[in-house]
Amino acid sequence: MSAAIDYLLHLADNALVLGQRNAEWCGHGPILEEDIALSNVSLDLIGQARLLYQLVATLKGGDCTEDKLAYFRETHEFRNYTLLELPHHGPLSGYAQSDLDYGTTIVRNFLYSALMALLWEALEKSANADLAAIAAKSLKEVRYHLRHSRDWLVRLGDGTDESHARVQASLDHLFPYTQEFWVQSPAEAAAIAAGIGVDVTTLRADWDAIVDAALAEATLQRPAVGGYVTEGKRGIHSEHLGFLLAEMQSLARAHPNGVW
């Protein structure tokens, strides 16, 4: 059961953290249609996170709720990929500020959606029937996210010289973080052993194919990877997650007995 909980939290935290990031565009998009599209992506992700946290709360029992899991766990207890917690701009220290960059947003959504389109499909066959049902619902949503981010990746890559340079820089910044996808965590290993989870490394060739085809159409270069491999899914995060959670959790924590 603990194998299931750890694995479900990884999936839930991925969805919540990226949902929180995508919602930062609400009211600030490059064009009204994109404000609406990114709000949609955010809503889908938060909806996925809620279903997964609810499932965890049921498994844990007691007074556990989706909101306890989202609002009252500490940074090191979050199990999301580090990629998903990064701010929408190039590499900067945790407390540095910069403008939202649409290219960063699109590249990140693309790299993650390409993975999840494969992972949710495989999880439809999970031994945990509840997870399989969440996977089926999430698969429909992520296919839209993948199409949306891929379309924009191509527009930006094959757009103007400026957009090409900007989105290539975003890709160079974010691509190394995808290495974390392929290094199995103990939670993933336990979930695979229990028949609940999927071995992501078996999806790698398909992910490469999706990514390479899109990059070719976008006239972008696939960056070389290597060096530090992030470990967000083991609870070791970047400097950015602490700020994201401090903001997200502030009101709930200021009123621990509040009802909303």
Place this chain on the structure above:
Amino acid sequence: MYTQSFNVPDNAGGKTVPLAPSTEDPVLQAAFDARIDADGRIEPQDWMPEAYRKTLVRQISQHAHSEIVGMLPEGNWISRAPSLKRKAILIAKVQDEGGHGLYLYSAAETLGTSRDQMLDGLHSGRAKYSSIFNYPTLTWADVGVIGWLVDGAAIMNQVPLCRCSYGPYARAMVRVCKEESFHQRQGYEALLVMMTGTDEQKAMVQDAVNRWWWKCLAMFGPPDADSPNSALGMRWGIKRVSNDELRQKFVDATVPQAKVLGVTLPDPDLKWNEERQHYDYGQIDWAEFWETVNGNGPCNKERLATRVKAHNDGQWVRDAALAHAAKKQAREMRDAA
């Protein structure tokens, strides 16, 4: 959500636009007047007086700008929403307001003005938007109160517009009104739940009501005696019910809701008038209203600058989309040749 701004001329000191004598073709004018008098609809391809067209473009674009600027005060609380359910509801609500902006810009485009032209009006400060959005959202309770009172006032303003003489605007309003009433109920429900919570939560709700009540009354626009623009709007079937009538309707509907909620509306003069069969209410601070309409409210500069920044920061993205579309088209034409 929406506002008083129907009656607010763009870029005028906030008072009135004189009615110029018509220089239009008398035959066409007579047919148009007959259609209006018969409560018929004017459609984009129909002849219409220039002044009617201009008034509509001004009104619909102000309305669209209000929806878009209105995303900001509530968007301010998305990242900090205190539960995942409320976060999802708020994102969906702010997204709906963006959708309202889209339909309204489209409705205004049927009158021959492009979205870029309208946005230029907003960004340059020439065009107005609802001044309710120039007040800050200071606590989470503001989100519920905006839903309850601001969307509630918007519905009062907008339901009559579903019968507006200009077809595309009337049809957009039907869809918008459905969503606004959903927002209103959701906002009220969020407050009802907070009022079952801690003392701090109840105090937060009361404080938000205190700050928003008078601003919401002002949303209906200046008293009828001071808004001659309304008379022309009435003649053209663009405005159906007067500012004061709408305001009274809003007060009458809201007082019982406040009672159920358990909050006090901050007006010592608010009391039932047996003779009028309406609630009497106190004096609205119109000086403050006009200051805010004319750019000197607490958040005018922040709201406008935020919209301008989003637009400017997004220029490279829009340029890329256009450049890519052009390249794609050129490739397709080459392949077809």
